[in-house]
Amino acid sequence: QKEVEQDPGPLSVPEGAIVSLNCTYSNSAFQYFMWYRQYSRKGPELLMYTYSSGNKEDGRFTAQVDKSSKYISLFIRDSQPSDSATYLCAMSRTGFQKLVFGTGTRLLVSP
Amino acid sequence: SQTIHQWPATLVQPVGSPLSLECTVEGTSNPNLYWYRQAAGRGLQLLFYSVGIGQISSEVPQNLSASRPQDRQFILSSKKLLLSDSGFYLCARDSQGTRSEQYFGPGTRLTVT
Numbered sequence: 001q002k003e004v005e006q007d008p009g010p011l012s013v014p015e016g017a018i019v020s021l022n023c024t025y026s027n028s029a030f031q032y033f034m035w036y037r038q039y040s041r042k043g044p045e046l047l048m049y050t051y052s053s054g055n056k057e058d059g060r061f062t063a064q065v066d067k068s069s070k071y072i073s074l075f076i077r078d079s080q081p082s083d084s085a086t087y088l089c090a091m092s093r094t095g096f097q098k099l100v101f102g103t104g105t106r107l108l109v110s111p
Numbered sequence: 112s113q114t115i116h117q118w119p120a121t122l123v124q125p126v127g128s129p130l131s132l133e134c135t136v137e138g139t140s141n142p143n144l145y146w147y148r149q150a151a152g153r154g155l156q157l158l159f160y161s162v163g164i165g166q167i168s169s170e171v172p173q174n175l176s177a178s179r180p181q182d183r184q185f186i187l188s189s190k191k192l193l194l195s196d197s198g199f200y201l202c203a204r205d206s207q208g209t210r211s212e213q214y215f216g217p218g219t220r221l222t223v224t
Contacts, residue, residue: 032211043115043201043215044155051211088155092211098170099213103154 003027006089006102015111019076023089023102026070030091030100033065035074038086038104047087048074079109113138115216117202123222130175130189132219134202137183142204144185145213146177149199161185197223 006023013019021035031052036044048063050056056063062075072091076083086104114137124130136142146158157170159177167177174193178186185202202216 034212036215041199041218041220043218046212046214049212090213094211098157098160099155101155 001026003100004089004091004102007105008103010106010108012108012110013079015079015081015109017079017109019079019083019107019109021074021076021087021089021105021107023072023091024070025072025091025100027093027100028067028070029093031094032092033063033072034090034099035061035063036088036090037083038088040085044088076107079107081109081111083107084109113204113214115202115204115214117200117216117219119219120217121220121222123224124192125224126194127191130187130192130196130221132187132200132221134185134187134216135183136185136204139183139204139207141182142207144179145203145205146185146187147201147203147215149201149218151198155201159187192223194223197221 004025033050035048037047038044050063050065053065053067060077064073086106088104089102090099092099116135118133143162145160147155148158149155159167159169161167161179164179174189176188200219203213205213
C-alpha cells in the first residue's frame with residue numbers, strides 16, 4: 001500500500017463548477033499537508049499549506065485536513081479554464097522531513 | 112524574492128554520455144536543497160537532498176550523483192546516462208521557517224536516446 005493515494009483522473013468539469021480533489025494517507029504521523037499545482041512542462045507551484053487538522057482558505061481555494069480519517073481535500077470554487085492542471089498533494093511528519101507526494105490528479109475545466 | 116534557477120531547460124543526450132544539471136537559488140542563505148525526478152505520468156521521486164555545502168544524502172541508489180559546491184548551488188551528475196534516466200528533473204528548496212513546505216524550480220526535461 002502506498003503511503004499516499006491520489007486518484008489520477010482526469011477530472012473534467014465545466015467552468016464555474018466546484019471541484020473537490022482528495023488524497024488519503026496511511027501514516028498517522030503526518031502533520032504538514034500541502035497542495036501543489038503543476039501546469040504541463042512546468043515545476044509544481046505551492047498552492048496551500050496546512051499544519052495538523054482543520055480548514056484553510058485562500059481566495060477560491062480551501063484546503064481541508066481530517067486526521068482522524070487520514071483524508072485531505074482541496075476545494076476550488078468557481079473553477080476557471082486556467083485551473084486546468086495536475087494537482088499534487090504532499091505531506092510530511094515534521095519540519096525538515098522528506099515530503100511524500102501523491103501521484104497527482106489531472107483537472108480539466110472546460111469553458 | 113527567493114528564486115530557483117535550473118539549466119538547461121531541456122536536454123537530449125545519447126545513452127552512455129555524461130550529465131550535469133545545475134540548480135542555483137537566490138534570495139536565501141543556507142537552504143536545504145532537493146533533487147527530484149518526475150517520470151511521465153508518475154509522482155515525484157526524491158533523489159538527493161543537501162543540508163549544506165558538501166553534505167549530500169542519497170535516497171535512491173542509481174548511476175546519478177549530486178554535489179553542493181556552494182551554499183546556493185546544487186548539481187546533479189552522471190558519468191554514463193541510461194535510457195531509464197529520462198524524465199523531468201526538479202530542484203527544490205524548503206522554507207526558511209518551519210522547513211516543512213518546499214518550493215520548486217522550473218525543471219529540466221531530459222531525454223536519453
